[in-house]
Amino acid sequence: MVFAFFGFEFRWTLDIFVSLSFLRVKHFEVSTMGKIIAIANQKGGVGKTTSAINLAASLAALELKTLIVDADPQANATSGVGINPKDVEASIYECMVDNVDPYDCIVKTDNKYLDLLPSHIDLVGAEVEMVSINQRENKMKAALADVKKEYDFIIIDCSPSLGLITVNALTAADSIIIPVQCEYFALEGLGKLLNTIKIIQNRLNPDLAIEGILLTMYDLRLNLSNQVVEEVKTHFKSMVFSTLIPRNIKLSESPSFGVPAISHDAESKGALAYLNLAKEILEKNQVEAA
Ligand SMILES: Nc1ncnc2c1ncn2[C@@H]1O[C@H](COP(=O)(O)OP(=O)(O)O)[C@@H](O)[C@H]1O
Numbered sequence: 001m002v003f004a005f006f007g008f009e010f011r012w013t014l015d016i017f018v019s020l021s022f023l024r025v026k027h028f029e030v031s032t033m034g035k036i037i038a039i040a041n042q043k044g045g046v047g048k049t050t051s052a053i054n055l056a057a058s059l060a061a062l063e064l065k066t067l068i069v070d071a072d073p074q075a076n077a078t079s080g081v082g083i084n085p086k087d088v089e090a091s092i093y094e095c096m097v098d099n100v101d102p103y104d105c106i107v108k109t110d111n112k113y114l115d116l117l118p119s120h121i122d123l124v125g126a127e128v129e130m131v132s133i134n135q136r137e138n139k140m141k142a143a144l145a146d147v148k149k150e151y152d153f154i155i156i157d158c159s160p161s162l163g164l165i166t167v168n169a170l171t172a173a174d175s176i177i178i179p180v181q182c183e184y185f186a187l188e189g190l191g192k193l194l195n196t197i198k199i200i201q202n203r204l205n206p207d208l209a210i211e212g213i214l215l216t217m218y219d220l221r222l223n224l225s226n227q228v229v230e231e232v233k234t235h236f237k238s239m240v241f242s243t244l245i246p247r248n249i250k251l252s253e254s255p256s257f258g259v260p261a262i263s264h265d266a267e268s269k270g271a272l273a274y275l276n277l278a279k280e281i282l283e284k285n286q287v288e289a290a
């Protein structure tokens with residue numbers, strides 16, 4: 001099993017090695033107010049939305065004004081902070097396709113430091129509708145240009161695809177967090193994602209940095225989890241966040257209450273891990289929390 005695991009990984013290892021050798025891995029820059037961080041990985045179910053909601057809520061708990069941008073038509077980040085996507089009148093879709101003012105779309109959450117630019121199922125159509133639009137990769141960047149000044153951090157939850165909406169998110173972003181699930185096939189598709197980042201750095205957003213690789217759903221008792229941690233750290237070294245996100249029931253059940261884990265159970269291991277991640281990011285960016 002272990003042998004098979006590494007055997008399978010070999011193909012991706014090569015793929016990633018090739019990508020890494022071309023990728024301009026930028027490191028953290030000083031002074032980051034209004035920093036836009038996209039959470040992306042085209043693999044589904046790796047913890048993008050959970051990380052977007054709980055990282056944003058942790059930054060807000062540290063009294064940093066934070067906006068979650070839900071860039072996934074499934075709108076899980078929207079419902080995860082207690083907004084019913086059916087009640088959303090104007091979403092990121094209208095901002096990008098119809099040039100609606102984002103301030104008319106942003107909604108408040110229960111935390112005064114945390115706002116949401118919601119999604120809607122209509123976003124599914126945006127990829128097709130934007131095909132003939134000029135500067136179609138820059139629509140999200142344009143929508144957030146002014147909004148950026150109002151927030152300390154903007155966290156974009158991407159969909160499980162590398163389509164036009166994700167390209168827009170990576171064009172708008174200052175940096176990317178890549179969640180990697182501590183599971184079998186963890187590294188699958190990472191080469192393709194790194195390659196996309198490289199293309200975006202070359203053509204659309206030369207300043208796009210890699211904030212870090214985030215290991216999610218870690219289970220201390222499982223050999224496989226520990227093997228994945230080792231494997232990812234071997235490849236990506238200092239790019240990997242020190243904070244490991246554990247598999248934790250409070251993280252998976254809090255969306256059904258429409259709140260981040262920190263509001264559901266602030267002492268839970270999941271909530272504390274995301275608070276640690278927020279502090280790690282602030283430290284690396286040399287930002288002082290309140
Ligand atoms: N650390 C975790 N512990 C337990 N369950 C988790 C954790 N992270 C994510 N999940 C659950 O795994 C599923 C996929 O996570 P999600 O964040 O929606 O992934 P993605 O946005 O990448 O598709 C969800 O049901 C979520 O509640």
Ligand SMILES: [Mg+2]
Pocket residue numbers: 048049050072076158159
């Ligand atoms: Mg998601």
